[in-house]
Amino acid sequence: MKKTFLLVALAVLSLVGKVRADEGMWLPMFVERLNYVDMEKMGLQLTPEELYSINNSSLKDAIVGLSNGDRPRGFFCTGEIVSGKGLMFTNHHCGYNSIQKLSTVEHDYLTDGFWAKDFSEELPAEGISASFLVRMEDVTAEIFSVLNDTMTWAERNKAIAVKAKELEEAASEDGKYNPIIKGFFEGNEYYMFVYQVYTDVRLVGTPPSSIGKFGGDTDNWMWPRHTGDFSIFRVYADAEGNPAAYSPENKPLNPKHHLPVSLDGVKQDDFTMIWGFPGTTERYMTSFGIDYNVESFYPTIHDIFKLQTDVMDEFMQKDAAVNIMYADNKAGLANTWKNFEGQMLMLRKNKVAERKAELEAQFTEWVNANPARVDEYGNVLNTLAENYAFAAEVTPSIYYPNFVSQTGPIAIAAEFGAYVETANLKDKEAVKAAEESLQGIDADAYFAETHKALEDKTLVEMLKLYYNTFDAEANPEFYNLVEKKYKGDVVALANDILENSIFASAESIKAFIAKPNAKKVEKDPAYVVFNTMINHMLGSIAPYRASMQIIDENNHLFVKGLREFYAETQPGKSLYPDANSSLRMSYGSVRDYQPADAVQYDYVCTANGILEKYVPGDYEFDVPQRLLDLINAKDFGQYADENGELIVCFLSTNDITGGNSGSPIMNAKGELIGLAFDGNWEAMSGDINFEPKLQRTINVDARYVLFVIDKFAGATNLIDELTIVKSN
Numbered sequence: 001m002k003k004t005f006l007l008v009a010l011a012v013l014s015l016v017g018k019v020r021a022d023e024g025m026w027l028p029m030f031v032e033r034l035n036y037v038d039m040e041k042m043g044l045q046l047t048p049e050e051l052y053s054i055n056n057s058s059l060k061d062a063i064v065g066l067s068n069g070d071r072p073r074g075f076f077c078t079g080e081i082v083s084g085k086g087l088m089f090t091n092h093h094c095g096y097n098s099i100q101k102l103s104t105v106e107h108d109y110l111t112d113g114f115w116a117k118d119f120s121e122e123l124p125a126e127g128i129s130a131s132f133l134v135r136m137e138d139v140t141a142e143i144f145s146v147l148n149d150t151m152t153w154a155e156r157n158k159a160i161a162v163k164a165k166e167l168e169e170a171a172s173e174d175g176k177y178n179p180i181i182k183g184f185f186e187g188n189e190y191y192m193f194v195y196q197v198y199t200d201v202r203l204v205g206t207p208p209s210s211i212g213k214f215g216g217d218t219d220n221w222m223w224p225r226h227t228g229d230f231s232i233f234r235v236y237a238d239a240e241g242n243p244a245a246y247s248p249e250n251k252p253l254n255p256k257h258h259l260p261v262s263l264d265g266v267k268q269d270d271f272t273m274i275w276g277f278p279g280t281t282e283r284y285m286t287s288f289g290i291d292y293n294v295e296s297f298y299p300t301i302h303d304i305f306k307l308q309t310d311v312m313d314e315f316m317q318k319d320a321a322v323n324i325m326y327a328d329n330k331a332g333l334a335n336t337w338k339n340f341e342g343q344m345l346m347l348r349k350n351k352v353a354e355r356k357a358e359l360e361a362q363f364t365e366w367v368n369a370n371p372a373r374v375d376e377y378g379n380v381l382n383t384l385a386e387n388y389a390f391a392a393e394v395t396p397s398i399y400y401p402n403f404v405s406q407t408g409p410i411a412i413a414a415e416f417g418a419y420v421e422t423a424n425l426k427d428k429e430a431v432k433a434a435e436e437s438l439q440g441i442d443a444d445a446y447f448a449e450t451h452k453a454l455e456d457k458t459l460v461e462m463l464k465l466y467y468n469t470f471d472a473e474a475n476p477e478f479y480n481l482v483e484k485k486y487k488g489d490v491v492a493l494a495n496d497i498l499e500n501s502i503f504a505s506a507e508s509i510k511a512f513i514a515k516p517n518a519k520k521v522e523k524d525p526a527y528v529v530f531n532t533m534i535n536h537m538l539g540s541i542a543p544y545r546a547s548m549q550i551i552d553e554n555n556h557l558f559v560k561g562l563r564e565f566y567a568e569t570q571p572g573k574s575l576y577p578d579a580n581s582s583l584r585m586s587y588g589s590v591r592d593y594q595p596a597d598a599v600q601y602d603y604v605c606t607a608n609g610i611l612e613k614y615v616p617g618d619y620e621f622d623v624p625q626r627l628l629d630l631i632n633a634k635d636f637g638q639y640a641d642e643n644g645e646l647i648v649c650f651l652s653t654n655d656i657t658g659g660n661s662g663s664p665i666m667n668a669k670g671e672l673i674g675l676a677f678d679g680n681w682e683a684m685s686g687d688i689n690f691e692p693k694l695q696r697t698i699n700v701d702a703r704y705v706l707f708v709i710d711k712f713a714g715a716t717n718l719i720d721e722l723t724i725v726k727s728n
């Protein structure tokens, strides 16, 4: 009881006090108490009530979490409402999956773009949902009321899950709302967010990828950047303005608030504010966690994803249909491996683990000064060190076999494992039932939306990578298989699967289902490989999971201790919680940076850079003729800056991460000046440690967005719908 009370008291304590601008993803609910004075000093002209209010319309009502389905637990991107008729801006890379799904070779909106001329031409984007925050509240006390000191970590988590579910159900008002409870500060506080989820969302407009994804994966995560990374959707509601499944009867949503769009542009040091749904940061990660990631987890995932995207690239660039089929999948994998590559580089270069180790040394000193603290925190860092080191050792043995087992015919073979097991029981009834359930398998579905040559090559390359990663000692079973049956040639094994496995084609699967025979599956090369993968993982999975649990528990304990440490040693320091896919606000300024000695990066880039990067016919750097013509003629209309140039993107010091993509960046008056869409290479370590000197958010300028809509696409119907403002 007392401990719980102490925790809550501390939680409140740590949230009051002075803050530093730029760093931090803050909870809007606390803006008045924690941030407002600072924001006003930096230039903000809105009142706290205009930012966040649960009774009156406020800025928060224009911010949208994008997700899939009608009961999301988190958000992959952010959008903002920009008209009284539910018009929503987000990034091109956020709408990418929807645009892909609506594209065919005949109507290739990825390549050519799409612009609805009126409501009737807008295209239902199935699956995507738009969540609006109704309110949020602190539920730490309720959650902690079901915990006690004798619980194990697993019992504690279970009790929290049960209580959270109960609170969420009570707040849902019979399904009207989607309440989500999330843990903060590694489970040291809990907040509930109540959302209204709209599922009728339609594609209104998108530039071609040569604008929306200009620079492709080469420019991704980098500045200078010349990408028009935006797309446009509309949220629909029923006649009463409530969420409703798609229906032609639905009406454009009349929102509580929409953002005006400013043509004023940006100057160095201008106040900026970004609201959105950052997904994950790990700002409280220890040096041991960093070592684990840099040495084990990141390189493992990096190598697998890079291999997969390299193969995809080869086939996508040759064939428009294949390009559409794999577009979003490839973009996601490439975005991740390049991020991990950047993190490995910059965590080292920016000496993040070393700086964390210094903090840990100070923490240890503080712990050792007091026996009660030694009791509680004396082992936390050692335990983390040990368990991360163990996890680092076994991580390759988890992820490599896991991804191989998810590849092509091996993944399909896996689905027949239950049948084989049943057949081996020799219970006639059960075997009959299992054979009957095989009849329900849709063999064609396994191969739908896949390209055979691409998938085949992926299998070959994945098996090669796996074979080269683990030697005879690390995985004798697979090694012996390749040695004995294929004379040491892993490609021969891959070809055996592709040529002879039941699971390599829909036809052979259908033939097998018509006359099932478990013995045949057991001898099947894809099934044999699947089993070696499972056996490889089996050796490590249980201890790996156990170590991950211990890591969780001790991260929770470390952050608890760290907050006490700060409260005592640096009273007044406000801590902000890690990103966790809940609505946050970050504020800062427009700012240039120095990526290296003697190098200065401007805070804006212009359309001239598009011409500089232009490579005719290139997969990533081609430019549509119409855009070339407009830029060459400097025909920028009201979207030009005072020098007659067209600003494409700009930099700010705001603290964001993945999930913030599509977020509005606003000026001191809460007007839209751009859309956040990326972070910069030199600060790729930023999810673990914010780097004030180096870390920047990359935003597409609202004037470029409007220029593309208006001058490039001629979609004046959309321009007319916006509230465009310009101060003089």
Ligand code: ARG
Binding pocket: 093, 213, 215, 216, 217, 218, 220, 221, 331, 332, 334, 335, 658, 659, 661, 677, 678, 679
């Ligand atoms: N780095 C951006 C993010 O994580 C995604 C950019 C997508 N573009 C790309 N070339 N893959 O939000």
